[in-house]
Amino acid sequence: MQADDLxxxxxxxxxxxxxxxxxxxxxxxxxxxxxxxEGFPKGEIGRLLELMYEIDHNNLRELLNPLRQASN
Incomplete structure (x- = not known):
């Protein structure tokens, strides 16, 4: 994961x-x-989809809430 991926x-x-x-x-x-x-696509989109899958699968979506609020 890179620093700005979230x-x-x-x-x-x-x-x-x-x-x-x-x-x-x-x-x-x-x-x-x-x-x-089925397999993640190559490139940035695939890497981000895989990261989001891990976040969702581990029930960690709330980790994104502070970033959502900061961007509003």
Whole structure:
């Protein structure tokens, strides 16, 4: 994980697929789980999807709340 990855989860939108246009941090767990089973894409998007999957899978989404509040 890189230093700004958590912030990127809140600012990068999904570029394709069923949830195109939704922020990575707001993707549903079942969609992240699908990527975990089928394989994450290469590059930054895949790395961030994998990070968000780990956050969701370990029930740690609340860790993003302070960053959400700071960006408002």
């Amino acid at each position: 912030q990127r989860l809140l600012t990068l939108k999904m570029p394709y697929g069923k949830y195109e246009g939704r922020y990575i941090a707001d993707l549903p767990g079942h969609y992240l789980g699908w990527f975990a089973r």
